[in-house]
Amino acid sequence: MAKSDRNYVPELPDDDHFRSLEWIEKANAPVLAIGKDYGSGLVVPLHSHSRTQLWWARSGVVLVRTPDGRWMIPPGHALLIPAGMEHSAEMVSDVRMHSIYISPTASQARRPLVLEVSPLAASLIDELVGVECATSSERRESLIMDLLLEEIPRLTERPLGLPFPRDRKLAALCRQFLKAPSAAANIDEWAERLGISRRSFTRLFRQETGVSFVTWRQQACIFASLPRIADGEPITTVALDAGYENVAAFTTMFRRMLGAPPSLYLRTQAA
Incomplete structure (x- = not known):
């Protein structure tokens, strides 16, 4: 019971x-x-x-x-x-x-x-x-x-789960990204930091996480923004800090993942 x-x-x-x-x-x-x-x-x-x-x-x-x-x-x-x-x-x-x-x-x-x-x-x-x-x-x-x-x-x-790789070096990059997420992060930068080719990186990332780097990056940016939005930080500040060019792009991705724009999320939180 x-x-x-x-x-x-x-x-x-x-x-x-x-x-x-x-x-x-x-x-x-x-x-x-x-x-x-x-x-x-x-x-x-x-x-x-x-x-x-x-x-x-x-x-x-x-x-x-x-x-x-x-x-x-x-x-x-x-x-x-x-x-x-x-x-x-x-x-x-x-x-x-x-x-x-x-x-x-x-x-x-x-x-x-x-x-x-x-x-x-x-x-x-x-x-x-x-x-x-x-x-x-x-x-x-x-x-x-x-x-x-x-x-x-x-x-x-x-899609609010964020798969983490088991590969030690790749996992370290993912942890660093969550501390300072950026929608502008690109595959070539990460591949260079691991000392491997772009093709090898994309293959490794999908094998380790089950999703593409772009998909993981998008999810990670929204993932990291949720606590800040819940704390009442301005959506514009959160969006720009996450590397989005404007609030509209951030809102579109937020709606795709959570089914509602940040403003509605905030009203739900307040309720």
């Missing part, structure tokens, strides 16, 4: 974190729901679950790390984490988290997926966590669980 609002705590020390993990492993219900508040900067240590997790940022921005990539969870989105996958998390801002745990057989995902949470899914998760209703009959809760399991596969995927 869902944990109620009585289990809603502001910031969990390690002991509480591991008690929650123990509860998740021992529970028998088909769907488990937990709600927690985390303070900005809090780090959740590396761990895994025997269940698939849907980690929804009800508010705030979360950065999740896995062995193969980094995944940004902005407000209104959730990260689907396959069962057994080790991951850690860092709160980029104050975060209200709603987490759903389901059977591994309820999802076919083999990699993390950032999903846009629909209004229906949001309402169902709120009900299970206990925000809207502290008590519920077993039949009603079972129906909510069943409908949520039907809704999760219908959620829209958003």
Whole structure:
């Protein structure tokens, strides 16, 4: 069954974190729901679950790390984490988290997926966590669980995952890029820094990340901009710092990835 609002705590020390993990492993219900508040900067240590997790940022921005990539969870989105996958998390801002745990057989995902949470899914998760209703009959809760399991596969995927290469030298370049992202970065510069040809670089990059350099660069620029936008920095400043020639170009890419322009994202964040 869902944990109620009585289990809603502001910031969990390690002991509480591991008690929650123990509860998740021992529970028998088909769907488990937990709600927690985390303070900005809090780090959740590396761990895994025997269940698939849907980690929804009800508010705030979360950065999740896995062995193969980094995944940004902005407000209104959730990260689907396959069962057994080790991951850690860092709160980029104050975060209200709603987490759903389901059977591994309820999802076919083999990699993390950032999903846009629909209004229906949001309402169902709120009900299970206990925000809207502290008590519920077993039949009603079972129906909510069943409908949520039907809704999760219908959620829209958003490209907010940033795959990271295993190659040490290439990974170092990627980490440097995230500290100072630029939409003007080009293949020839990176190839030269690695001491290889352009063709060898493009082949290596796709082998290591599964996407082209241009696609990764676009995603990384938006990825790095989200915490700044969430903090209320002017969109013009963020866009120009990211190497975009103008706000319109930044807005177009932002809309393509998040399904809405930065202005709407900001209104959603404020709400």
